[in-house]
Amino acid sequence: MCHLRGLLALALVLGICVVQNQGGSLRRTGQLRHRTASDEGVVVCSICPDAVLIEPCTCICHNATSADIRCGPELTSCEELTDILNVATPVSQYLRLVVQKTSLQCMLTNDIWGPTTFQEILLVENQFSIVDNHAFAHFNKSMKLLDLHKNRLQDVCFSTFNNQPHVEIINLNDNKINFIPGLGNMEVKELREIHLRGNSLKTIMENTYQLMPKLQVIDYSHNMISTIDPGAFAFNTRFNDNRLTINLTNNLIEKFRHDAISGIQNVTLNLKNNKIQDLSEFYEVLQDTNFKAKIFLNGNPIICDAQLCWIVQNKTIMSHFDDFECTDSALTLYSLSPDYLGCSM
Incomplete structure (x- = not known):
């Protein structure tokens, strides 16, 4: 074992990438770029760009075919991010782009990104406040997750999500969003979860989700919602019979209209910690959902x-x-x- 450790150390000094075989021997694999530890030995990762060219960001490998580009507080400008994302890469797509805990506050536009694509975009705990109409159009063939939680988002052009036919999860928690358009403005057919906790929303408009047939989670908790329009949770069609959970906890709702829901039966309504006193509308909610709805009301007066x-x-x-x-x-x-x-x- 000591002999193996010595060879590994020497290989790192010489810039040689090695892998420990199952039998314990070592073999040379070429120029060292990036390594990740595993229980079976040293995992070779040759898909990352040159580490110097993407500083202060880093490339983190999960295995030989999957890696993240991660940027932290050392990243000082969106121009610097754009330069990094335009660096030549050995592959055209990575698993994840993470930009976290930076001071970046530029408008999110499609011009920021380079040619590389990602399946998951996490721009979290930054200072972004505006999302442009085509901000993520570059990722319309790859993106499955978009996480923008804990920014300062106020102006979000929600129609930008129409360009994302593959996105499954959108996380906009803990921002300053005060408006989401209704009337079928968003058509995101693969979306399973949308998270809007901790914003400044006051109203849920008619037909906001009618063109999202695969939704399983809608989270509006910890907002200031007092009004829910008829048809707010109306669905034209449902592509599956998975239960939809609508989280409306910790808002200012005094009455939940039975006609807020249509086109769905398996639904959980979490209305804890609101201002509801009259429960008469819930009988029609149960009727309209063929008595499949689950209703949570603890914490109401x-x-x-x-x-x-x-x-x-x-x-x-x-x-x-x-x-x-x-x-x-x-x-x-x-x-x-x-x-x-x-x-x-």
């Missing part, structure tokens, strides 16, 4: 009185709700009885 009789008198209907707490007592939904509520039979 719900008075447990005769208005809940239609729930408490039917254990099947009750099973579609969480065991929310009553604000007028220490009781929870599942502990209530028709007699306690004074329900007429």
Whole structure:
């Protein structure tokens, strides 16, 4: 083992790339570029560009055919990023571009990127505030994930996502977004998750998601939403029967309209920690979803009185709700009885 370590050290000094065989012997593979450690020995990565040419960014290999380009706080300008992304690379596509915790605040436009493409774009914890209409058009044949969380985004041209036929996850958490267009402005047919937690949204407009038939997660938690338009979660078609989870926790919603949802049955509505008192609309929500909806209401100012009789008198209907707490007592939904509520039979 000591002999192997000595040979490895000598190889690194000489700039020779080596791999440890399963039998423990060493073989020379050529010029050393980038290496990653693995349990089986030294993994050769020849797909990264010259390390000096992409400084202060780095290339991190996952295996012989997959690598990331990562840039951190040392990156000082978008021009520098553009220069780095225009460096000649051994391959035309990498797994991931990560730009994190920088002071960059330029407008995100399609001119920033070089010829290289990525499957995942993570521009997180920066100072970006504006996303141009064609900001990510260069990646329309490759991008599956776009993560822009913890920036200062206010002006996002959401139609830019129409250019992304393969994107599956969009993360816009913890920005300053106060408007998302409705009326089918976005057509993203492969999108499975959209995350909008911690923004400044107040309204969900009609038909915002009608052209996103594969959605499984919509996260609006920790906004300032008080209005949900009819048809806000209307779908023209669903390409599968996967459950859709709509997270509306920690907003200012006083009433959830039953006609906000259409075209879907398997849906979970998480409405915890809002201002809902009247539950009458939820009977029609259950009817419209063929009694497949799950509804979470804990943390709302719900008075447990005769208005809940239609729930408490039917254990099947009750099973579609969480065991929310009553604000007028220490009781929870599942502990209530028709007699306690004074329900007429």
